[in-house]
Amino acid sequence: MLPDAxxxxxADGIWHNNIVFGQNLALCPLLAVTGTATNGLGMGxxxxxxxxxxxxxxxxxxxxxxxxxRIPIFVLLIAALVTLVDILMNAWAHELYxxxxxxxxxxxxxxxxLGRAEAFASKQPVKEALWDGFMMGMGFLLVLVAxxxxxxxxxxxxxxxxxxxxxxxxxxxxxxxxxxxxKGFLLMALPxxxxxxxxxxxxxxxxxDQGLAGQKxxxxxxxxxxxAG
Amino acid sequence: xxxxxxxxxxxxxxxxxxxxxxLEPTHLAALRxxxxxxxxxxxxxxxxxxxLLGMTNCSTEGAIQQRLAEDLQHSLAEVVPPEWHDNDMxxxxxxxxxxxxxxxxxxxxxxxxxKAGQVTAVCFKLTAPDGYSGAxxxxxxxxxxxxxxxxxxxxxxxxxxxxxxxEVAKSDWILNFVGRSLENLTPAQWAVKKDGGxxxxxxxxxxxxxxxxxxxxxxxxxxxxHQAALLQD
Numbered sequence: 340m341l342p343d344a345x346x347x348x349x350a351d352g353i354w355h356n357n358i359v360f361g362q363n364l365a366l367c368p369l370l371a372v373t374g375t376a377t378n379g380l381g382m383g384x385x386x387x388x389x390x391x392x393x394x395x396x397x398x399x400x401x402x403x404x405x406x407x408x409r410i411p412i413f414v415l416l417i418a419a420l421v422t423l424v425d426i427l428m429n430a431w432a433h434e435l436y437x438x439x440x441x442x443x444x445x446x447x448x449x450x451x452x453l454g455r456a457e458a459f460a461s462k463q464p465v466k467e468a469l470w471d472g473f474m475m476g477m478g479f480l481l482v483l484v485a486x487x488x489x490x491x492x493x494x495x496x497x498x499x500x501x502x503x504x505x506x507x508x509x510x511x512x513x514x515x516x517x518x519x520x521x522k523g524f525l526l527m528a529l530p531x532x533x534x535x536x537x538x539x540x541x542x543x544x545x546x547x548d549q550g551l552a553g554q555k556x557x558x559x560x561x562x563x564x565x566x567a568g
Numbered sequence: 569x570x571x572x573x574x575x576x577x578x579x580x581x582x583x584x585x586x587x588x589x590x591l592e593p594t595h596l597a598a599l600r601x602x603x604x605x606x607x608x609x610x611x612x613x614x615x616x617x618x619x620l621l622g623m624t625n626c627s628t629e630g631a632i633q634q635r636l637a638e639d640l641q642h643s644l645a646e647v648v649p650p651e652w653h654d655n656d657m658x659x660x661x662x663x664x665x666x667x668x669x670x671x672x673x674x675x676x677x678x679x680x681x682x683k684a685g686q687v688t689a690v691c692f693k694l695t696a697p698d699g700y701s702g703a704x705x706x707x708x709x710x711x712x713x714x715x716x717x718x719x720x721x722x723x724x725x726x727x728x729x730x731x732x733x734x735e736v737a738k739s740d741w742i743l744n745f746v747g748r749s750l751e752n753l754t755p756a757q758w759a760v761k762k763d764g765g766x767x768x769x770x771x772x773x774x775x776x777x778x779x780x781x782x783x784x785x786x787x788x789x790x791x792x793x794h795q796a797a798l799l800q801d
Contacts, residue, residue, distance in 0.1 A: 374728040402593045403609055405600040412613050419617035423624055430628035433635040495729045504737065525772055528729050 345470055352474025358451045359482045359537070360544045365451040369483065370533035372442060374494070377502045379487025382442040383480030387473065389424060389446050390455060393417050394472030397460040404461065413456045421447050438505050451479065482540070489536050494528040496521025644679055644691050646736075647709030647718035652688045653681035662798060669790045671783060672697040676790065678798060687712055687799050690791065693722070696783030700775040701725045704734065708745075708784060710791050712799055715749045719784055724776075731776035741768060741777070750788050758785040 341349070351361075358365050365386075372382040396416055397404075404412050425443045428436040436443075446452070455475055460468040488498055496518035503511040526532045589595060599605045637658060644657050657679040666676040672695035681689040689711045696704040702725040709717035719742055721734045733739035744767060759765025760778045769777045791798070 378728075402591070402596040405606045405609065408606050408610055411610060415613055415617055419621055422621055426621075426624050426628055426632075430631040430635065433639075437639075491729075500729075501737065523729070523772060525727075525730065528727060 344467070348467065348471050349474045352471065352476075353478045353481065357478040357482065357544075358454075358475055359479065360541055362451070362454060364454050365449050365479060366537070367448050367450075368442075368445050369486065369537065370530055371445065373483055373487040373490055373533055373536075374528050375491045375501070376484055376487035376499045377505050378442075379483035379485075380480070380499075380502070381439050381505050382445070383476075383483040385424075385439050385442045386446055386449060386451075387476030387480055389417075389421055389443075390449075390452050390476045390479075391469055391472035392424075393420050393452050394455055394460040394468040394475075395465055396420065397456045398463060398465045398468030401461045409457070409461060410453075413453055413461075417452050417456070418447055451475065486533070486536055486540060489540070490527045490532055492517050493536070494524050494526075494532065496523070643707045643720060643722060644709075646720045647707055648679075648681050648689050648691050649717070652711075652717075653683050655680075655682045657681055657691065664790070664794045664798070666694075666790050669694075669786045670697065671695050671786055671790070672703060678794075680798065681709075689717055690798050692787070692790075694783060694787045694790075696779045698779050699724060699726055700731050700773065700779070701727065704776070704780055704783070706780070706783065706787075708787050710788065713749070714751065714788065714792060714795065715747055716745045716784075716788070718743075719745045721780075726776045727773060730770060730773040733770050733773070734776060734780055739770075741770070742780075744768070745784060750785075750792060755785075758782075 355361060359369060368382060368386070372378045393416065397413060400416075421443065425440070428443065429440065455472060459471045463471070491500065492498055496516060498515050498517050499513040502513040503509075506513075524532075527536065641658060648657070660680045660682060662678045662680060663675050664678055665674065667674040673693075676692050676694065679691045680687055681691065689709055691707065691709040693705065693707045696706065704724040704726065705722040706719055707722055708719045711717055720736055721742065724732070724734065726732050726734065733741055736742050753766060756764055757766045758781060760767050760769040760774060760781055762769050762774055763778065765781065767777060767781050
């Protein structure tokens with residue numbers, strides 16, 4: 340199993356300090372692309388790669404960066420990295436670029452990258468920083484897919500429509516019609532639907548957290564009699 | 569020579585040693601508060617990033633151009649069947665003025681399809697500048713008599729799930745244009761059904777198909793205005 344420190348980073352990234360639920364960051368790309376689960380997945384994958392790379396890069400040069408000018412340097416590195424990924428994908432993975440290209444450029448607007456650089460990568464060794472980037476990216480990916488799925492089902496009644504365009508023909512099985520003959524609910528496909536749905540998801544996360552905390556205190560109270568018995 | 573080589577090696581080793589010492593976290597920590605170091609670091613990163621991006625751009629420019637040409641070729645093949653021509657349509661182009669046709673371009677490049685030296689069809693890109701949420705970029709193929717061979721949407725920003733049915737991947741609506749021309753439909757019929765025409769609108773999205781139909785109609789008019797010139801071999 341993973342050492343405790345790594346497990347804590349993973350739990351923070353996926354749940355406790357999740358980019359969207361914990362830090363309330365990255366709402367711009369989140370609301371912009373989650374009209375469908377497939378788009379969410381595409382944006383999530385692209386962000387996952389770039390945030391891992393940017394965390395690693397910034398951790399690698401962290402001793403060189405004076406704290407007074409760290410922000411411009413982070414911005415410079417992240418923007419350069421995103422542009423590099425954009426150019427290279429356009430040249431060497433053009434088919435994928437045609438689907439993901441839109442999302443790559445949007446990653447620059449993702450303040451979560453800067454947030455992780457500032458809060459984690461600039462203070463931690465490379466290995467931890469890479470792991471943190473990967474897990475934060477995974478957490479973001481899961482939220483994007485969940486929000487995309489919720490909005491897609493409520494707006495058009497389908498799930499993962501056109502996933503085969505993104506992932507290849509072998510993933511056609513993902514495309515399902517959840518509610519047949521659904522009349523459609525336009526609001527959910529538009530930005531306000533994104534805000535409404537993300538609010539529901541955040542409430543859901545808080546309720547689960549509360550439930551878990553409640554369980555813990557209940558357990559503590561229940562344990563002594565059990566031991567006595 | 570041997571002595572030279574050895575001094576060179578020694579020099580390299582000393583530089584390497586110095587670099588290692590310089591990069592020690594404690595040494596860097598002492599440097600970081602200095603203004604000159606900060607300026608240097610920022611300039612260094614900026615230089616590094618620009619050089620890296622410049623080199624990447626230069627080395628991939630050709631590949632990207634190639635990919636874009638392939639994309640264009642694919643789009644052309646969608647609207648002009650390959651058996652209709654034996655020339656390289658990317659090389660056989662004409663430029664016609666199109667400012668009066670409201671297709672977001674003052675000059676339009678027309679790709680000419682020729683078979684055995686005779687013009688069989690033409691193909692050009694056009695834009696509906698007034699889609700529901702921005703421009704709708706399309707490509708259309710027209711045979712020499714003015715009948716549509718096909719229309720495809722290349723890119724658009726219409727509402728996902730509603731307006732995006734203009735894409736052939738999502739709906740076969742755009743295939744309804746095949747065989748249509750200015751002759752076999754009256755100007756009034758060149759509209760969506762809601763406006764008294766023959767083309768379907770989508771449930772929840774009328775503007776997208778309406779503006780697409782109107783742009784395609786203007787594209788046909790553009791062709792008609794230049795038909796004689798374009799068909800000359």
